[in-house]
Amino acid sequence: HYRPQRLEALDLARSVGFLVVLLQHCLGFLGSAVPNHFLPQDATVLDFFFLMSGFFAGFAYEEKLRTGQKTIARALGERALRLFPLVALGTLLGVLSYLIWAPHKLHLLLLLTLTLKGLALIPANGAQLGSPDIFPLDGPLWFLLYDWFAYLMFLFALRHLPLKWLFAVMAVAMAGLWWAALSTNTLNFGTLWTDWTWSLPRSLAGFTAGYVLFRLYKPDRFLISRHFGWLPAMAVLAVVLLPVPA
Numbered sequence: 001h002y003r004p005q006r007l008e009a010l011d012l013a014r015s016v017g018f019l020v021v022l023l024q025h026c027l028g029f030l031g032s033a034v035p036n037h038f039l040p041q042d043a044t045v046l047d048f049f050f051l052m053s054g055f056f057a058g059f060a061y062e063e064k065l066r067t068g069q070k071t072i073a074r075a076l077g078e079r080a081l082r083l084f085p086l087v088a089l090g091t092l093l094g095v096l097s098y099l100i101w102a103p104h105k106l107h108l109l110l111l112l113t114l115t116l117k118g119l120a121l122i123p124a125n126g127a128q129l130g131s132p133d134i135f136p137l138d139g140p141l142w143f144l145l146y147d148w149f150a151y152l153m154f155l156f157a158l159r160h161l162p163l164k165w166l167f168a169v170m171a172v173a174m175a176g177l178w179w180a181a182l183s184t185n186t187l188n189f190g191t192l193w194t195d196w197t198w199s200l201p202r203s204l205a206g207f208t209a210g211y212v213l214f215r216l217y218k219p220d221r222f223l224i225s226r227h228f229g230w231l232p233a234m235a236v237l238a239v240v241l242l243p244v245p246a
Helices: 008-028 034-038 044-066 072-101 108-119 141-156 163-184 193-217 230-240
Strands: none
Touching (some): 008 034, 008 044, 044 141, 044 230, 072 108
16 A cells, blocks of 8 residues: 655645745844844744644654554654754854854853753753853754654654544644733744743644644545645745734
């Protein structure tokens, strides 16, 4: 019984999302207000990535875990091995940037500690380096941290729930996300220590929504044609370019 290994329609949408993130960070070099001018809702890409993470977790592992083809330990190991090279690259680039731009503030032991914690995806305090981020050397790692939280929830709990309970979890998490957005008046949060109360429901909301979509999709039920790949990609762009102040 054949099952496709890739979903080109969603791969294209993810690629568009990656390019939006790259563009957003490049525009940031021109000034903090520039990205908001050209990509008013760029932060919504994060929720799209959480959603895709939930969908592909179900797509890649639900059946294999259920039938015993893979264990939880193996699923964790495969994900860690897939992500570690980029985690290491980002952290080492952060070290290099620090050595170039702030050599007069060099604290060798602190820098080594922050590097090792970054490689292990452990939050750290970089106040002495002048950074409020939970990952001072590679700020974007915050997303992977909360994505790991949602992934662990999938492995140990979500995949065992019936669809109605998944909808309940999603509704509660979505309420938390809306509360966060209305309380902070922005979706640009996640990098700071104080953001964890907002970021936990945010990651769970998007991830669970993606997993619910997978449950409704079920690869053996019907097929998404690659010819419709432009639809989710255009949907991502439409949300990101929505002319509403961030």
